[in-house]
Amino acid sequence: MSKKILVVDDSVTVRQQVGMALQQAGYTVLEAGDGVEGLQVLDKGGVSMVICDVNMPRMSGLDMLENLRRDPRHAALPVVMLTTEGHPGLVDRAKKAGAKGWIVKPFKAELMIAAVGKLLGA
Amino acid sequence: MTNQEVVEAAVNDSCLSLFQDYALPLRRTHVQELPADSQLLYCGVVGYSGEQMRGTLLLATSREPLGRTSPTTDASLREWIAELSNQLLGRIKNKLLARGVTLHLSTPIVLRGQHLAPLSRTELIPFAFVCDGGQVCVWFDAEISAGVDLNTVVETTGLIEEGTSTLF
Numbered sequence: 001m002s003k004k005i006l007v008v009d010d011s012v013t014v015r016q017q018v019g020m021a022l023q024q025a026g027y028t029v030l031e032a033g034d035g036v037e038g039l040q041v042l043d044k045g046g047v048s049m050v051i052c053d054v055n056m057p058r059m060s061g062l063d064m065l066e067n068l069r070r071d072p073r074h075a076a077l078p079v080v081m082l083t084t085e086g087h088p089g090l091v092d093r094a095k096k097a098g099a100k101g102w103i104v105k106p107f108k109a110e111l112m113i114a115a116v117g118k119l120l121g122a
Numbered sequence: 123m124t125n126q127e128v129v130e131a132a133v134n135d136s137c138l139s140l141f142q143d144y145a146l147p148l149r150r151t152h153v154q155e156l157p158a159d160s161q162l163l164y165c166g167v168v169g170y171s172g173e174q175m176r177g178t179l180l181l182a183t184s185r186e187p188l189g190r191t192s193p194t195t196d197a198s199l200r201e202w203i204a205e206l207s208n209q210l211l212g213r214i215k216n217k218l219l220a221r222g223v224t225l226h227l228s229t230p231i232v233l234r235g236q237h238l239a240p241l242s243r244t245e246l247i248p249f250a251f252v253c254d255g256g257q258v259c260v261w262f263d264a265e266i267s268a269g270v271d272l273n274t275v276v277e278t279t280g281l282i283e284e285g286t287s288t289l290f
Binding site for chain 2: 010013016084092103108112
């Protein structure tokens with residue numbers, strides 16, 4: 001069974017773009033439109049990895065990351081941030097919260113898939 | 123360079139490089155040279171704020187540049203111009219970070235209509251670009267705080283550039 005990756009982004013276009021690249025690489029894709037929805041999807045279980053935008057309405061990606069790390073079930077879940085942001089302060093905050101990577105849009109599909117494969121041990 | 127020139131260079135370079143990354147080369151032109159029937163139908167608007175600067179970015183395009191840069195065939199143009207506006211302001215933000223400016227972005231909103239243009243506090247001339255069969259205009263309304271000198275280049279160790287991927 002293919003591994004499930006949750007893509008959290010308020011842009012439908014980005015979710016579709018990321019989703020297509022992941023599906024072509026053999027992964028199953030789940031989607032959420034913001035951090036609140038993302039945590040709800042994670043609660044259902046079965047997610048192997050999260051790719052998450054930073055600036056989103058309701059709950060940002062960094063807030064979602066910090067929230068999910070408080071849940072022992074998700075303490076080791078690999079999370080990669082995918083964003084227009086490149087600010088070192090935000091990158092540091094993500095690192096401290098346990099993010100495993102940072103990709104700045106527009107992303108290159110082959111780089112993203114390579115990063116996902118490395119983190120999931122593919 | 124004046125503060126205005128630093129900002130203009132950041133906006134111009136960011137717009138050219140963003141569309142280039144989506145395989146659509148743009149050519150800078152003067153707004154007066156855009157076709158009289160220019161169909162700037164879609165407009166993404168993103169506000170920004172910070173201690174040194176605040177204002178709004180507006181990205182307006184005709185249908186062609188949006189359709190040609192959209193990464194998926196079934197994406198709505200509304201969705202896509204919102205995302206492009208966000209990515210454009212993200213690039214400008216990263217360039218201005220090297221000048222010591224930290225900006226916070228709002229969530230984009232989208233307008234659709236004919237002859238869209240902002241009604242700004244001061245005269246605001248758009249950055250006009252053309253591509254094969256289409257036009258792109260960017261208005262960058264910037265209110266720079268007193269005493270800010272954008273000629274000061276600061277160390278930006280750790281800044282991650284567009285299109286790159288870093289694993290920790």
